[in-house]
Amino acid sequence: MTGALTVARWTLKEAGRRRLLLAAAIASAAFVALFALAFSFLYGKAKQADDTSGLLTLFAVVSQTVLGLYAVQFLGAFLALFLSVGSISADADSGALHAMLARPIRRSAFLAGRWLGYAGLLTAYIVAMSVALFAVAGIIAGYHPIDPLRTVLLLVLESLLLLSVGMFGSTVLPTLANGVVLFGLFGLAWLAGVVEFIGNVLRNDPMVNLGVGVSLAFPSDALWRGASYFAQSPAFISDTTAGGGGIPFFGTAAPAGPMLAWAIAYPLLFLAAGLLAFRRKDL
């Protein structure tokens, strides 16, 4: 355990020294500032318009907030991808890994330490960003989503899922190949989410089944849909889905229990597989 914590600390130190933290902080601050500006602008326009039902304002507020979170989701996913793809393979290539693992530390502790360090970074990033976005919407427009806490938890879970799969890949694949595979899976899951949505609109079962199948194989987009569902307001959802439609990139229902359980088990399985692969690996 001390070995894992030593490695986790080292991982955080690396992020600090390589100015990853600084760059992320500056980019995030700029992102939140831009979001606040655009949000207040749009909210003001909607209020001025002839909006007796309040629907236009509602639409502006919710879609802005969820789109902002959508961007956070992508940023968090990319951060998870960038951190994880070379988490083992890059050190193996440089030979630094050999020196570290010749020490009396278990390989599982090493991998767990790396995971903990990255997971801490990702969690801090996503929590800070999504809390900032919800705060902007709450302060400017008094917006109350269904369950912002669940939104944040699901977004964190998604990034940890990507991290775990990426770290598993890093124990068996070279950095670049791992990045290509992981990015491909992430894109595929996104596409499948849209296919499933359209399938639902068109009442086309094969399309729905395809989307569900891919979501089971790689549940990143399913987690986003869950997170985005909880970030909307009940009135907005009932309004947009009234005619059987909705917004193709937003979730329209709370995630099903089994899917959620699978999405929690999924990163754990990959982490376990990564530990097994790494323990047996010749370096």
Add this chain to the structure above:
Amino acid sequence: MSQSASADGDGRHRQSGDPQVPGSPRGPVVRTVALRKEYGRRVALHELTLEVGRGEVFGFLGPNGAGKTTAVKVLTGLVRPTSGTAEVLGRPAGDSEVRRAVGYLPEHFRFQEWATAEDLLHFHGRLAGMPAAARRSRIPEVLELVGLSGRGGDRIKRYSKGMTQRIGLALALLARPELVLLDEPTSALDPVGRRDVRLIVRALAGGGVTVFLNSHLLSEVEAVCDRVAVVDRGRVVASGRLGDLVGPVAQLRIAVDRVDRELLSAVAAHGEVTEVEGTTVTLAVDQLDVGPAVAELVIARGYRLYGLIPVTASLEDVFVRLVGGETAPPDGRPPAPGAVTGPARGGGSRAEVAS
């Protein structure tokens, strides 16, 4: 730096709180039996069997790709052997307790460039289970030992290749290991750096630390090692004390103004003429102390003597004979002209062996 190297003579003196190391003090520090490693269809190690005793400086010598790095990686537990056994300090290689007592310098490495040398040393000290106080006292010591005093706060990014290698050596020595595995430790060093490494290795051995040195540099092995195993294509092709390997063959190289039948028959009284090249005659002799007699004989017969050079076979000769693909004469004499340039021992033996 050389002074500080000898200051580490107490390398075996462990501080309280340091992990105690298993293994009987009497048994070999490294022992492998029929060690085999296959990577797919490529066989990196065939039936490698060797023993290294405590306090020995053991040279593992072979061309690139001979399996030296694989052998060391098995000893550190980084690579699992396909079959056979590998023991370090009486326990299975790669055992966590064993790794506490082993210092390792990998062959190719680029340490984390964003870190300073001290960051890296503290991190490795933690991984090795060294308490903070032990790290604080030991880190300046090892930096001094490798000649990097005062540079510990610099980022590794700013280090030259040679300095990086010195940091690698400092890491290997950090936790006061009982066994140090050095994989090509001087590949990036200039002559001064190489001499420094020799002094460090000698000082370690003086303090009872066992050193396992992988090298394709004959000069390095010749200069520091007590015992050598020559490895080629995953097999040990020769091993033994350096003196035994290099053998008793002594030669006199006689440079004169002219060579004729009369001269050859005259010098043959003191040995066997093995080579005539231009006006230089090589004479295999039992004892090099026949030199003055040979000189008198040559001058007395009216030849002009330009040089009389005693030569012992160098490790390079042995090496080339064993792995160079040249067939050695059955009588153990030095190989035919062209196979070896045949420099005087110690003179030109800093040759690298082609892979």
